[in-house]
Amino acid sequence: MRGWHTWRAALRIARRDALRAKGRSALVVAMLALPIIGVSGADLMVRSGQLDTGERLTRLIGAADAAYRDEAEGRPLYQSPEADQVYWREGDDATSAGAGPADGEPVPLEEVLPDGARAITERTVWGLDVQTEAGIGFTALRELAVSDPLAEGLLTLRGGSWPDAEGEVAATEAFLAESGYRIGSELTLPDLDVTLVVTGAYEIPGALGDSELLTVPDAGLLGPGTQYLGWDHGTRYLVSRPGGVSWDEVMAANDSGWVVVSRQVVTDPPPRAEVPLYAQQLDYRDGGVDGEVAAVLVTVVALVITEICLLAGPAFAVGARSSRRMLGLVGANGGDRGQIRAIMLASGVVLGLVAAVAGIAIATVGTLLLRPWLEEQTGARFGSFDFRPLEMLAIAGLAVMTGVIAALIPAVTAARTPVLESLTGRRGVRRAGRVLPVAGGAAFLLGSGVAVVGGLQFDSTSVVGGGAVVAELGLVAMTPVLVGLFGRVSRRLPLSGRLALRDAVRNRSRTAPAVAAVLAAVAGSVAVATSVAGDEEQNRADYSARLPHGVVAVEAVEAYHADLLDGTRAAAEDTLPVDRRVDVRRIQPGPENCGLWSGSGPGCGYLEVLTPPENECDYEKFEADLAAARAAGELPEELDWRCADASGSHMSALEASVVVAGPDLLELLGVTDQRAVSALEAGRAVVFRRALVDGDGRFRLGLYDEDPYLESDQWPDEDTLPEPDRQVAFPAQVAQGLTDDDGVPMSIGLDAVIPASAAEAEDLRLVDYASLYTTTHLPDSAEQQQFNAALKEADGGAWVYIERGYTGDQGLVLLVLTLVAGAITIGAAGIATGLAQADSEADLATLAAVGAPPRVRRTLSGLQCAVIAAMGVVLGTLSGIVPGIGLRMAVYRQHQEWYEPLYDPFGTDAPQLFVAVPWGTIGQLLIVVPLVAGVLAALLTRSRVGLTRRAG
Template structure:
């Protein structure tokens, strides 16, 4: 034991001195190992620090209160909730009865003697330096001790008067206001002075204004209603502080009164799932990840870590090999003085251990320092403040051990190779001749065949991505194992090459221990890039084929559905002023009730909605309306009948013609210009509009009398009760003569179109909705930015769309992937070239001695780098296509299975035909990798290499 310890101490001392002497090589290997450790440790520290503890989450949501009380909006009937108070449902099942929907007086459920702080929120369009900005308005006395922790005051003070507010820093930045400025809201004549700036620790990007309770929302609601518009919705929560807090049993007792509770005590000590009645109801459960998902995630992380370690070992291994070769005289002296082969291996392995430990220490320390220094930047990126700086020593130690393990693994092969050299060969500097292993290529070939078979089986028989990915990984490792033999095959092409590339290729083949790992590293990087690029290029082709344009190319649409279309004229003028508009077609929408009602029937008292009546004879039997408890109407048909209905019955295969409009039922009110902008070339439709008919793009909406029925529903409550009973909603039906546009005309989501005169004659009220625009050319980026800036000043939610056709959002990612692969390739080839130059210095001096011109040194260096890059890129491109094809075939099987199941079940999924899942090879990316990367690596290496080396005496033999 003592001898073993002393020998390793001596080996580590020798390795440390050797690493210090060769600072450049040691720094290179150390950086390769330390950078991943730095990244992983930084991610661990960031994740753990950003992950809030239950106590921190409770403080940010309820301050120092013991619970938050909220109305469940179920008319006070008993409810069941989860421990967090985020999910709840009535305790009773209401399958065949009307669902309870009404308010509850929460204040009656608050225990006597408790301290209560009201937290009320709503929204308003606030005036800013640039125009209007829709923001949240919160009425919470933030200076109260109960609210401590919910907000963080940055500057100024809390509001103390009813005409004072404070605003989040993000709101001040977006609005152009500051502490001391005044603000108001649209339809509101009161002004407020901003006295402070604050932030929400969990939402740094929130636009919020804080006022005292009752100071803003109620007066603002009255002012809005006075202008004829519905008051905005508000929500109220109660922060309750009580001695003893609220246990889970107490929370369940309060639930019986229709109130949901978020309790601090329950958050800190949650009950078991078996004690939560909500999880026992069908369809409700704790949303935890499944063991299978956890295993898959763990496998993915292990795969990424393993591939990263393999890449580092492949790149760092040659450096240790060259270091051992340059120290062969020293290692020979160890053998000459009685050292065994185990001592030689220990010295080389100690080099990996020393650099691994140094990389672990440096990477971990830098991770802690940089995470602390960059914490404000990281918090701004994640839009939330961290909790306590959480350092998990065991996790960091495990990550650091990966660095040590990586260093040792990278030094194993060089250590074994160095220990096999004889003492005489080491002392004389002779390398000897060793045949390449014949077993390793066979093992690699077997792995390639096995992995390819597994991937093929997974793609053709199963729908598991894991099997395909696992088989592809085995095949790629097999190619890595075959790399030395493949390098030898490349060497046979040298007979047809000029002097410099022939020398470079033969040097690479002769020194496979140095060349093969670098080629394998390039192979791994390029294979991953080619696989992802092929997969994404194929997905792009699939998305391009499935893309449905919302408008003709270059056309523009705008819709404003809030406040009765108040800002529609301003939006129309802004578009016409900033974009190259050719034809403008104004459109309106049918409105029922007060002008500010939501077009889908919301908005409160006095608001209604309309429905386009679907004739009973035109209703698809698969989707027919059924009475409560009658079951799914499609269940009475066989799969073959469902398939036939979906594919042959026109009632079950209605298409919208692509696109989508922000109007219920696709019913618009406009003139013939709408048809012109949409590219509908049908004189009959233009004539029908002029004759007072409604133009329909859907055959199903026209009844046997040739009319379209539009029902005005004024009593929303009665309509909802009728729907729950399976009955039609009560309302007045207006029948309008219709004209059916022939098939083949794309409507871009518009189902029905009639003129304002026709709507008025049918007794339908209309409100401005927006406009369609055709353009003389595609609007430019600068024009779009100017338009967006002007629309932002209006403060309205404008649905603006400029049809640019299919845009590939992943193109930048593909370019980044190619650049990454190029950098790794050039880096690996550069490392191999630098090691080759250090290893072949004697050969270069011999070339100079026999009269070789100075440029030979430079060209030889360039070709050495290019040869490594070219071999790695060629092998990586071939290895990367396999997993991409396997994954695409698996996706195709899954899509076909989904399509067949949808047809068999009669699902209305808008499936127009069998799925299109193409396999596309990204030839541009491959060409860039195969040509540009090796050429760039060769040129770069040639440029940074000196033409002349230092003269030295020939070594004595």
Template sequence: MLALPIIGVSAADLTLRSAELSPEQSLTRMIGAADARVNASYMSGAINQSPDGTASAPVGGYKDYDPSKSPREKPAPVEAALPPGAQVLKDSGGYAKVRTTHGLLDTHLRELDTHSPLVKGMITLDRGRLPESSGEVIATRAFLGDSGLFVGSSVTPRGATSPYKIVGAYELPDELERPEIIAPPGTLIAPLNKAVSESGGRAVSPDDTYLVKVGGAGVTWDAVKAANAKGLLVISRAVILDPPADSEVPLYRDEPKAMFERDGNKVVETAILATVAGLAMLEICLLAGPAFAVGARRSRRQLGLVGANGGDRRHIRSIVLSGGLVLGAVAAVTGTVIGVLLTVLLRPVLEETLGNRFGGFDFRPLELAGIALLAVITGLLAAIVPAVTASRQTVLASLTGRRGIRKANRVLPVLGLIAIAVGAAIALYGTTSQLGSTVVAGGSALAELGIVALTPVLVGLFGRLGRWLPLSPRLALRDAVRNRGRTAPAVAAVLAAVAGTVAVATYEQSNDVQMRQEYRADLPHGTGLLAANENGAYKEVPALREALGKQLPLAQRADIERLVVGKPSCESFSSDPGCGRVEVITPKEQRCPLYEDSKEDDAFPVEQRKELRQDWRCKESRHGTQHSVLVGDEKVLSVLAVTDPGSVAALKAGQAISFDKRQVKDGKLTLRVITDPGENDIMRGRYDETPGEDKVLPVHQAPDSVEGWGVELILPPSAAKAAGLATAPVGSYFSLDGIPTSEQRQKLDGEIDRMGVEASLRIEKGYEGDNSLVMLALAIFAGIVTIGAAGIATGLAQADAEADLKTLAAVGAAPRVRRTLSGFQCGVVALMGVVLGSVAGILPAVGLRLTEQRAAEALHQESIEQGFMAVTEAVPFVPISVPWETLGGLLVVVPLGAALLAALVTRSSGALARRAAG
């Protein structure tokens, strides 16, 4: 009981300390033997960065930064920002699909000279050899495991003209689960991009960084700032190991340092760890205390002899406390040794679980000693009450075995009531305080301790129910009440476990109800969308549709196409020559004024913004697919559950259907064919000023009550053809005749993989909460703790009441009475703990939900006042829902299971004691 938590805590301490790398170890894994890693910033122009290179911002901060007005310039060559003679090694990588034995796997493709000494420490070769020529690669163990390939196999990225031979396996010490392959520079990404460009596929967008070795003092902070002025971001070994003062960091002058801090949650994590440690100590004391009490009671004759031979109360207390001290010391040594050995033996498993290799075992003797001291202190604390109780026994009572009569403690219940009142008041105050959940948690913990203090009194109140119970449960309840020193701690331990479970379950249930209310379906229930994610895969769309109808129980299928300008393989946001776009042009007077001004929201007073956000022109658009303008027939309306007769009739008659009235004026809509969209227009999503050919089409405006499911405009094929617009297939909407099975989904996914097409399949099933598993896990956890605590209490009761059980056998009680009595003793303890824990667990959950409600209401009110969103005056929906099913399981199943288990493991008869000599 004392050693188990020490095993867990000492193992966790050694594991976390070993997984926590030193700055030098982290740098070795990040930049190898180089002095720095340099890459171009994603922002245009000069930047300022943090010393560790994890954060950056444009010079002057983000306040006046406008990327649309600062066209991205090609970054300066890395060599231009470095001292003459610097050694530079390019490290280039990007993601692509790779063909495997199972289908396709999203893999990081990397080009790096693995023979360079600068790479030392970045990768660890596991088996095989490093690649030496074109056509050879090495792969991570994670890639080999996921792909089903092995060293010696051939691997082919999708779109490549020839395979690559895997000549070795390696691992990334900090990313063990990353699927990656490495090839010599210039032999993988560039040939792949050339091949896919010729076939109309998607090219890999490489992310280029450079390992730099300059020698001497390395890359200094002044050199880093000089590189920042040229738009380069630098991770420097010298700067990280000896960082400059905050006053020398320009980034912290433009933006507050707290904005870039990564350790903002350390205080919260420390509080959580302290709370867990405190609860662990409380649970151990509550369960170990009765064990010491029973041990002292069974040794009362020896303690009485100590008193008869001149020992006083101080000596008796010392004897019992010494027992707790010795047991705590033994548990400390045993638990620490076992915890360390387990960590050493399970190191590979722990590393795989954490996803990174240890830098080495980092033993902290002082921390391990502190953890061991925790067991000693806990054992000593658990023995205090039994020691005081034993010292108060008279010598005569100890020698004769009489228990005497002890008056109930009247101070403890009063303190418990005060703690409950104060804790509840603090928790309720926390719902309105800025500290929020921290205050609620503290108040709830105080109230729970108050209930623990009241447990002896509450156990006595439960005893009054015995008059209406049969013999065995009455005896069990009477025994529990008469031995509150043993019963109350066990009940309190069950209470603590159940209270935490009920609190989390209530919070999760309430959050689930809120999420269900806020859920917005993408499609009508029971319908779906299969679409190719790559425009270059348009030739494979017919095969996708055929596979869809073959594998799923379709009720109806509606094929859709998209509008294209130029090559059908052009990407949606491409600015390449020959790739154009077709965009809906909203009439100027029907555009939202908030988005027309170059400064957007800041150009309007608060009250005007608030009014404009409620304007129909500023209604938030909803996009269900990557193409808001689709080409299809009336089947699309049928699948999307659009039953408006006018819309259906108009589409059948060859007229376009609009679901956004902002785009329609006088029954007409304008489509602009843009053959050369500018990069800035693509970034801003604005095409009203981009030159192009306008196509004015008559359209039918669907009523506002009709849901378009993210589609803004549906063009019938005849209208698109009449307007001279080219189309390309993109996928299909479909409705299902029944819910598809997991086997059907897997077969369809397998067919898509075998085609080598990147496609998305979405089926609307409605809101699917995932906390049912959480509820089940919580209930099982509470049940195990409850049965364990109740079992310990029952075992102690049997040990303590062995004389009574023998007396029952002596007077002719049936053998099953012993078994039944044990079962009811265990069930009574479990039931009392579950009932009290269920009541105690509601308070923190309610407090946390009220805190969230207050925060949501404050944000809602601020949004209304600032006009930041189109909100209504309705109060945000933050419900409090009690998980009655979980509570029912705890209240009925757990005590019943505890009682049955105790009855099954109890012997029906015990040996009769011999009568002592007179």
């Protein structure tokens, strides 16, 4: 009973002390509540974003009992109960339903529907042209009787009304925003030659960003042949059947090539033994828990607790100093150390409970208010608001636990303080220990070494992560010493700066945890940002540009494109920001009306690039050498250049591998080899593959009167390919130095550029083929739509390609990381500054008494906040780069181990290590965040302070 009475009294004293010092208590509650807001808000958002089975089925099949789709045209198949895995049957085997065309006779829906079923039809075609205010855009068109009860839940009307007659459509909000239309507007579908009225705006709950139009099924817009205008997404049937569709009925439909999503089956799936797909061992989903994800979650929770304790601990320490007289009176009246400790720990319980209630309440309200914005950002509507009391109770317990942990060290310190020292208010003199910084330095070196060596020698990110955590904890332990080192620069600062920095150094027990908290937040963000930046750099390097950045290629590929070439050029020149134009011709073996692809036919001939016999790759020898190298566990240091050159990339914006043009084409393509330019000016061919030039320096072409590939049952190889009817040879120069604007080697897929004089000298037929344009800037969406409209007016158009370069998608990730780290930094620095003000009232009163102007208080507050933020950001940046680089090394090792057993010079290139420092993120953290923190602290601080009597 004595223990209960002790804690009861301690809780009453802690509650009264918290009410008496409202400002300090508010700071502690704020620090405890901030992570609780984040954790509980994340829990509410994740849980609300996770759809239950009923919600998922509503978005997938509406209110129907099942959805039927013909996937195999009569060919039997296997499917999983949720129809997320489908395989065609191959006797006792099976292949993926996306592997190729089905062979069989389609089975009508009426023969697979169970008795008593009713069905409505839904059909969607993507990629249809639509007239917009700027020009021509692309959209999907869906036919569905949306007013039918079976379609309820598939779409959500946001304004206006659903279409109910021919000539009416509803449009998604994404389409209206992109096209410039609104409800009541008239729009035109040029491909269908119809004008429609927009009657309403709607959204697709699971795909808010999709551009789509909706019409009634009997409008006749998606008739026979419409699939050739876009990408036919196919037809499915929403089915209603009393009692639902059973698993046996689903399997019966599978026998006829139909895939079925059944509400009854998904809600109550059959045993695995009754699913043929599982019996064939075709289930490739991993149902286990990802150990790495679990480790990350545990680490995040641990870091959250550490973060709270680092900042809340000094707040309790300041509170203990502010309440030292009260604690001294408890000791003077017979209170023992245990009771004093209980009072301080009770403060953690009381403030933790307040923080838990406030944090969960704020998170709940904030989630409700931010829900529409969050749904827009994720591109999908959440499900029902999911507040789980047990999880919220666990989060509240986390707040109380961390409050107690944060108060533990101040409680022990307060209990050990002599009663006389507490009553007089003297702090005494304490020397900083040396053991903790030395141990921290050793941990930092050890952890950094483990992270780096782990990245170089192992392929596990866990080793790198473990080393990074040890290094960061070591740096946290060294923070008091590092804060003291920062104090040495104070003599070079003006008055307010010297006061701020010296106050931070003098009160390291308050400053060091705040700096460590900022360090931890910034280190994590910089580590992830470094890894993301390296991944972005790798993606950029892997991107293969077809042309220099911004170049527009207009090309006559098909035979009918030749008649559209001039119109396409005019459209490009009228609507796109083109600058310089280079015309290109090609060699045509047959009549001029023959194309490169399907336009070729009997009598069109064929052009073959001939490889000199001495430059042919001996594939058998090469494969034998490669097999021997694999058996020896090593890769060949050098490759036969003839084999490597033969496997070069041929991805190009120009389909013709040999073109006829002048030196201006080489300049546009970025060929910097002056020898190649001079050769072309002198009438010699320029070749981009060394293996195509023989020992005499000549490049050869073979011309066939008939295409040898046209009537062959199988693709002819080098041995079966007949001799060409005619051969021509050109003196040639091999070009070097083909790179894009960023200096990355570029393969445009051309074999050779031949000057017109050389081609005409050989009496070759030349036809107008393509034009390449440089641009003043990349065409934006409006210019692209105007260009599409101009092409439509020109009765279509030739083949067009615009090289937009690599477009990364990591900018948002880096921005979020910067914002999160910045918010934590500003919050931690602000709270530490508030504690400093609460702890330094007497010093500020002394400054006012000796005549310091009022602005000194405001300036001092701002600089205190900026100093803490700057120290934490600098140390966090140094701490975060090491694990970020280690993670990139670990990823490289994983790719290397995957690549070595499968090494093939004709396939994937060997992996490379890409490390990039996110200078933008680091710059914002180093400069912007401390500046913002200091300005906010200065603006929120009162300039004047009342004079108080100093004790002691």
